[in-house]
Amino acid sequence: MNSTNRQRSIKCPTRLGTDEDGYVINQTSIRHIQPEFETVLFKAIELVKEAFGEQLHSIYLYGSIGRGTAVAGQSDLDLTVLVHEDVDATELVEQTERLLTEHPEVIKIDYDIGRLDAALDPANRFEWGFWLRHLCTCVDGEDVSTQFPRMKPDARVSEALDQDLVSSIEAAKSKLLRGQMSHLEKRSIVKRVIRGWYLTINVKDESFATTVDECLEILRLYYPEDQQVVQGKTFLIQNDISNQQLLDYLNDVDWM
Incomplete structure (x- = not known):
């Protein structure tokens, strides 16, 4: 299928x-x-x-x-x-x-x-x-x-797994502003954001996705028009992500 x-x-x-x-x-x-x-x-x-x-x-x-x-x-x-x-x-x-x-x-x-x-x-x-x-x-x-x-699935589990998300995003922004972030690190923080977002709805969805693709698929069900979902998927298939693109993406995170 x-x-x-x-x-x-x-x-x-x-x-x-x-x-x-x-x-x-x-x-x-x-x-x-x-x-x-x-x-x-x-x-x-x-x-x-x-x-x-x-x-x-x-x-x-x-x-x-x-x-x-x-x-x-x-x-x-x-x-x-x-x-x-x-x-x-x-x-x-x-x-x-x-x-x-x-x-x-x-x-x-x-x-x-x-x-x-x-x-x-x-x-x-x-x-x-x-x-x-x-x-x-x-x-x-x-x-x-x-x-x-x-x-x-339990909100206390999701919160525990997401506890360092804010600090991870802030650290990524700092590295981007200094131009010190590798493509591998950029992909990693995008995956971290997608996973973190999914963990805000997984209890409602009664699910526990294990891959970033599964997280995106479920997020699309709950937020079909949200450009953060679309952009996240696009980043994961791009060979290069510009610093400004990723910085804008991280600054637009508004679901935490």
């Missing part, structure tokens, strides 16, 4: 990404990892283990590689790392830059590093608890995701 027909067939609420009982489906799994990404994933895990040693508790994969939808040469490798105490990631970042020169199948490697005690704190169940249980799969160490209950 082409995208146009799909847009016409789905209705609000879409309930995309949830099961028949309304719980969010974790679409990541070790079984979904495509063969072309296995080597770089293994090497990244080894780098983390070498960098953090006994302070390391566990490593989790999320994102397109975990869902089995990654595209070689276009996708990121995304890892969440739990440690016992605060760690210095300087050496890990330096070693990762070297690894990327050997493995062009991924364009960057992101590490979300957090402390185990913070992840297990009941006060963080709508942030860490949801993240580990529904968006990650354990690839090394003790899997703590099973300690959290299944969840349905």
Whole structure:
């Protein structure tokens, strides 16, 4: 089914990404990892283990590689790392830059590093608890995701996932004004904005979209005439985004 027909067939609420009982489906799994990404994933895990040693508790994969939808040469490798105490990631970042020169199948490697005690704190169940249980799969160490209950779309989860959006947008504006933002960074903030906007309506939509294309598709259902939706999609397929274009786009964000 082409995208146009799909847009016409789905209705609000879409309930995309949830099961028949309304719980969010974790679409990541070790079984979904495509063969072309296995080597770089293994090497990244080894780098983390070498960098953090006994302070390391566990490593989790999320994102397109975990869902089995990654595209070689276009996708990121995304890892969440739990440690016992605060760690210095300087050496890990330096070693990762070297690894990327050997493995062009991924364009960057992101590490979300957090402390185990913070992840297990009941006060963080709508942030860490949801993240580990529904968006990650354990690839090394003790899997703590099973300690959290299944969840349905929840405003507290959406707020937790969106909590740094304003600061991310402001930081992007500052870099744009200085002319210091790469095309990769521009695409990243556009995706962040689209995702953040979607998270303001996902509870109403009873859904949890996992890709930016899904977020855009649902946003078009609720805001069919909004140019922010159209512009966001256009940016994602452009080979180049001018600083002024993106600055105007970010300044026009009015839904937060």
